[in-house]
Amino acid sequence: MVKIVRDLSDTSSYWAALWTMCTMPDVHVICDAPIGCFNLVATAVPDYTDAIPHIENVTPSVITEEEVGGTGTAPAVKRTYERLRDEGIIDDKYLIVVSTAESEMIGSDLSDLVKVLKPGTTFFHSESLTEDEWTGRDRSLQWLWENYGADKAADVEVQPGLVNIIGATYGNFNQPSDIHEVKRLIEGAGGTVNVVFPENTKLSDIADLAKAQVNVVLYQEFGHTLADTLGQPWLHAPMGIQQTTDFIRRLGDWLGTSEQAEAFIKHEKKTTLQAVWDLWRGPQSDWFATTSVGIVATGTYVDGLSNYLGQELGMQITFVAPRPRGKGDMDNSAVREILHSKPPTFVFGSINEKIYLSEGGARMTNFVPAAFPGPVVRRSVGTPFMGYHGAVVLIQEIVNRLYEALYNFLPVDGAYANQRAGKLGASGAPRSTQADPGNLPWQAEAKAILDAAVEKLPFLARISASRELQMRVETQAHDRGLGEITPDLAAEILEMQSE
Amino acid sequence: MTVNNTPQTDKPGGKPCQLHPQSMCPAFGSLRILSRIEGSHPVMATDTGCLYGLTFVTHFYGARKSILAAHLGTEELMAGEVVENTIAAIEVAAQEPDCKLIPVVSLCVAETAGLPEEMLPKKINDAEVVLVRVPAYAIHSHPEAKDVALEALLNRLGDPKGGPKEAKTLVLVGEVFPADPLAIDALLRRIGVENTITLPGRSIEDMRRVARAGAVAPLHPFYKGTLKTFRSWNVSVVGGAPVGISGTYAWLKSIGSVMDLDPDLVEQVASEERAQAQAIVDAQPLSGRIFVTGYEGTELAYARMLVEAGAEVPYVSTSIGPDPLVLPDELWLKAHGTKEVIYRKSLEEDVAALDRYPPDLVLGTTPFCAIAKERGIPAMYFTNQLASRPFFLSSGMAATISFIKQTMERSPRYEWMVEFFEEGTNG
Numbered sequence: 001m002v003k004i005v006r007d008l009s010d011t012s013s014y015w016a017a018l019w020t021m022c023t024m025p026d027v028h029v030i031c032d033a034p035i036g037c038f039n040l041v042a043t044a045v046p047d048y049t050d051a052i053p054h055i056e057n058v059t060p061s062v063i064t065e066e067e068v069g070g071t072g073t074a075p076a077v078k079r080t081y082e083r084l085r086d087e088g089i090i091d092d093k094y095l096i097v098v099s100t101a102e103s104e105m106i107g108s109d110l111s112d113l114v115k116v117l118k119p120g121t122t123f124f125h126s127e128s129l130t131e132d133e134w135t136g137r138d139r140s141l142q143w144l145w146e147n148y149g150a151d152k153a154a155d156v157e158v159q160p161g162l163v164n165i166i167g168a169t170y171g172n173f174n175q176p177s178d179i180h181e182v183k184r185l186i187e188g189a190g191g192t193v194n195v196v197f198p199e200n201t202k203l204s205d206i207a208d209l210a211k212a213q214v215n216v217v218l219y220q221e222f223g224h225t226l227a228d229t230l231g232q233p234w235l236h237a238p239m240g241i242q243q244t245t246d247f248i249r250r251l252g253d254w255l256g257t258s259e260q261a262e263a264f265i266k267h268e269k270k271t272t273l274q275a276v277w278d279l280w281r282g283p284q285s286d287w288f289a290t291t292s293v294g295i296v297a298t299g300t301y302v303d304g305l306s307n308y309l310g311q312e313l314g315m316q317i318t319f320v321a322p323r324p325r326g327k328g329d330m331d332n333s334a335v336r337e338i339l340h341s342k343p344p345t346f347v348f349g350s351i352n353e354k355i356y357l358s359e360g361g362a363r364m365t366n367f368v369p370a371a372f373p374g375p376v377v378r379r380s381v382g383t384p385f386m387g388y389h390g391a392v393v394l395i396q397e398i399v400n401r402l403y404e405a406l407y408n409f410l411p412v413d414g415a416y417a418n419q420r421a422g423k424l425g426a427s428g429a430p431r432s433t434q435a436d437p438g439n440l441p442w443q444a445e446a447k448a449i450l451d452a453a454v455e456k457l458p459f460l461a462r463i464s465a466s467r468e469l470q471m472r473v474e475t476q477a478h479d480r481g482l483g484e485i486t487p488d489l490a491a492e493i494l495e496m497q498s499e
Numbered sequence: 500m501t502v503n504n505t506p507q508t509d510k511p512g513g514k515p516c517q518l519h520p521q522s523m524c525p526a527f528g529s530l531r532i533l534s535r536i537e538g539s540h541p542v543m544a545t546d547t548g549c550l551y552g553l554t555f556v557t558h559f560y561g562a563r564k565s566i567l568a569a570h571l572g573t574e575e576l577m578a579g580e581v582v583e584n585t586i587a588a589i590e591v592a593a594q595e596p597d598c599k600l601i602p603v604v605s606l607c608v609a610e611t612a613g614l615p616e617e618m619l620p621k622k623i624n625d626a627e628v629v630l631v632r633v634p635a636y637a638i639h640s641h642p643e644a645k646d647v648a649l650e651a652l653l654n655r656l657g658d659p660k661g662g663p664k665e666a667k668t669l670v671l672v673g674e675v676f677p678a679d680p681l682a683i684d685a686l687l688r689r690i691g692v693e694n695t696i697t698l699p700g701r702s703i704e705d706m707r708r709v710a711r712a713g714a715v716a717p718l719h720p721f722y723k724g725t726l727k728t729f730r731s732w733n734v735s736v737v738g739g740a741p742v743g744i745s746g747t748y749a750w751l752k753s754i755g756s757v758m759d760l761d762p763d764l765v766e767q768v769a770s771e772e773r774a775q776a777q778a779i780v781d782a783q784p785l786s787g788r789i790f791v792t793g794y795e796g797t798e799l800a801y802a803r804m805l806v807e808a809g810a811e812v813p814y815v816s817t818s819i820g821p822d823p824l825v826l827p828d829e830l831w832l833k834a835h836g837t838k839e840v841i842y843r844k845s846l847e848e849d850v851a852a853l854d855r856y857p858p859d860l861v862l863g864t865t866p867f868c869a870i871a872k873e874r875g876i877p878a879m880y881f882t883n884q885l886a887s888r889p890f891f892l893s894s895g896m897a898a899t900i901s902f903i904k905q906t907m908e909r910s911p912r913y914e915w916m917v918e919f920f921e922e923g924t925n926g
Binding site: 002004008011039047048053059060063084089106130352354358 | 516517518519520522523524525526527546547548549550551552553554555556558559563564565566567568569570572573574575576580583584587588591606607608611612634635636637639864865866868869
């Protein structure tokens with residue numbers, strides 16, 4: 001069956017390998033890549049996903065026509081290695097050679113070559129022509145453990161109370177905040193954070209993973225294979241109120257710190273979570289039932305967001321599209337069709353969804369960044385989606401955007417716009433603001449178009465917006481000397497389809 | 500002149516070895532211009548990692564445009580489905596509203612597997628299907644990929660017989676700040692040019708019409724394939740560019756002679772423009788040492804202007820290869836104090852130059868700027884900061900010079916930052 005890709009959501013396992021391995025400072029990777037695969041993965045994209053100027057511990061073999069045309073990439077990789085060695089760049093570093101789609105395409109298997117490079121050099125066949133980034137990250141983590149950790153870990157003893165966080169790699173949306181929150185939850189439950197792996201870990205310390213009593217896997221998409229291999233009980237990082245509460249209880253249970261975990265939950269309700277309770281008791285939660293939400297993100301975020309916003313707060317989840325796409329999940333073309341025809345009030349997604357909203361002219365829809373691809377800085381640790389803090393951040397974001405929608409429809413005196421346009425003359429206000437435009441008759445079909453336009457707006461903004469939209473159309477009718485509002489005029493001004 | 504034909508060549512004389520070549524993924528250059536054309540819906544033929552990265556940067560820097568591709572994984576490649584899947588993607592693209600052009604961008608993996616042009620449709624519905632081959636392993640920089648894409652478009656769309664020859668129409672070639680062509684157009688009209696068309700632009704119709712123009716002026720020095728196509732239509736090429744004091748004067752004079760304009764009028768306008776540029780430099784001369792080390796292929800022209808404005812530019816590096824089109828700027832720079840001009844540069848060469856000629860300002864790539872900033876040197880990403888303001892003629896010169904001046908005055912901030920953060924990084 002022919003497969004067409006529209007605006008790819010998930011990258012390849014080659015990217016995954018680099019974004020996993022290069023997080024560790026004592027690793028240096030030679031990527032067996034043309035210049036483009038080096039630039040995009042090491043500089044152009046992480047600049048805008050992780051806000052780092054460039055990934056420093058990766059060097060390309062620079063595949064050129066010569067390598068593609070016959071020599072293969074081994075001489076280029078060897079040359080690259082020798083230069084790194086001569087420059088002293090890989091002293092005290094673990095050297096890993098990683099394949100790319102192009103090196104795999106020309107059949108370059110370097111498992112023999114690495115034996116003649118620096119002792120201990122390894123070759124990671126990234127399977128980039130077959131696997132996506134999620135499988136790739138999962139396999140990279142497991143591979144690192146098998147090749148660098150498992151043997152050394154044989155004598156390591158488990159220490160009570162220690163908890164690992166697994167899955168901290170480049171290119172995961174909102175990761176610094178989510179990790180910060182998960183750490184806080186672990187400590188609140190009575191645990192001590194052992195290793196955040198692999199980011200902020202040295203490969204030389206990888207055996208420390210075996211010390212932990214419990215493992216927390218950040219994402220559903222990867223890390224579980226390593227967690228299974230480590231053999232200790234493990235659980236996923238939580239989103240929403242109930243899941244987070246369950247997470248803390250389970251940790252307390254496993255660590256033997258249930259009393260502390262319960263006290264923490266109680267304290268959190270009075271502190272971090274108090275905002276959710278206050279907004280629930282306030283008028284803000286009254287809008288939730290009429291707030292529609294669509295979500296395109298990793299399965300982790302789709303499940304977490306739809307559970308919290310839909311199940312717990314009672315918003316309408318109008319569609320979800322988890323990535324990577326599983327069987328039966330909507331592809332981007334299907335998402336695009338929804339966003340062109342019936343966009344919800346809120347869309348959590350990547351730049352792809354943002355583009356579809358732009359194409360569809362859905363200016364009343366709030367786009368909330370919630371996934372890659374897309375340039376966004378999320379380095380502050382104050383914007384988690386996970387945990388109790390995440391529950392507050394999300395509700396706060398949504399309510400503030402509803403306020404913004406309302407604000408945008410409050411009337412502002414037309415005289416200021418006229419002043420800017422230099423239209424305010426001695427004779428006073430021009431006609432469009434002078435006349436009371438409220439008295440023009442609307443044809444029934446025109447009124448239906450106005451109603452449909454108002455329907456598209458968040459509920460909170462509708463009272464002000466309906467008046468504002470009505471005036472916008474009537475002002476135009478006055479300016480054009482029309483005696484009544486026709487369906488064509490309403491459709492034109494409101495940018496709606498005339499039936 | 501230092502030339503690196505392959506990105507890794509050992510150089511004698513204790514020069515740094517090259518490890519990290521500096522260019523965007525070359526293919527991005529083509530996607531950027533192809534995605535910005537109204538009615539153009541690119542289809543990519545490549546593997547998923549490449550597709551993800553290129554779509555990412557295109558959505559950031561190119562256009563708000565959905566990008567289609569054939570899925571090419573092991574299965575499809577083994578089964579020889581590259582052509583079949585690409586055609587399927589072309590058919591989906593053709594359904595976009597008012598689709599007029601479907602560039603098929605063929606990248607490393609598809610090029611290695613083979614994508615024969617004769618197997619693709621030439622046209623589908625109203626849309627021209629144009630194959631653009633930009634494997635990164637063969638095209639070493641993204642400026643040069645812009646040329647490949649433009650050449651492919653012009654070869655298909657250019658229509659020399661579609662109307663009368665427009666002898667007084669000049670084609671400007673180069674992605675420039677939008678205000679620049681307006682200023683150039685206004686000046687050219689004073690000397691008798693009737694129309695200007697800027698490529699690459701957003702209009703497909705422009706691509707047809709340029710084949711009938713009187714002359715073409717490349718504003719950037721890497722459009723050699725494009726110029727070949729213009730020569731095949733007997734459109735004369737005007738060398739140089741309207742940059743700085745002497746450059747603008749010479750350029751206007753060449754246009755006058757190539758397009759057979761009134762020599763007295765040309766001399767008058769060119770002299771006025773030269774006097775204006777000189778007055779700008781006299782009013783706010785630059786001083787200090789500047790590196791121009793981007794990867795846009797336009798670095799030599801910027802360096803030349805900065806030197807004319809009074810700056811010392813000992814070191815210039817770029818991602819493009821050496822070419823007769825860029826040689827005049829290189830010779831000019833070498834005659835005006837520039838010690839090194841590096842083509843196909845690597846990060847290591849730029850860093851080594853930092854020690855040799857400690858600069859007051861760096862205009863460079865992001866990795867190099869990060870290193871300069873770590874040393875407390877004011878530095879800016881050439882691509883984002885320089886290409887986003889007027890540059891040509893005296894008006895562009897004024898804008899660029901005042902921006903450079905302001906940045907150099909911000910030097911204490913760069914020092915303060917490094918002092919503050921040094922404690923953390925050394926610890």
